[in-house]
Amino acid sequence: MNNSYLERAKKVITEPQILSIVASKRARQLALGGRPMLKCDTANHLDIALLEIAEGKLYYTHGTGEEAEIDIFADVTKSTEAAKATPKKVKK
Numbered sequence: 001m002n003n004s005y006l007e008r009a010k011k012v013i014t015e016p017q018i019l020s021i022v023a024s025k026r027a028r029q030l031a032l033g034g035r036p037m038l039k040c041d042t043a044n045h046l047d048i049a050l051l052e053i054a055e056g057k058l059y060y061t062h063g064t065g066e067e068a069e070i071d072i073f074a075d076v077t078k079s080t081e082a083a084k085a086t087p088k089k090v091k092k
Contacts, residue, residue, distance in 0.1 A: 005050035009051075022053060027048070028045075030048055037052050057074060058074060
């Protein structure tokens with residue numbers, strides 16, 4: 001695990017238990033074939049997950065009471081804005 005990615009991710013998600021759950025869920029998604037949302041020098045799924053958290057590519061929600069489960073989501077608003085800014089070529 002890359003400690004610099006961990007320190008950067010701690011600034012985004014300050015609670016250690018939640019950071020652990022979000023990073024592990026995302027690492028599991030990557031291990032099962034999920035595509036990374038950014039380029040990373042390592043193939044370690046946990047490092048990629050921590051870097052995605054540090055870069056603000058993920059956000060999470062959690063329920064309350066008995067349904068206290070944490071769900072993670074990709075921040076697609078940035079990629080949607082980028083897709084609008086770059087015109088796509090269409091075949092006629």
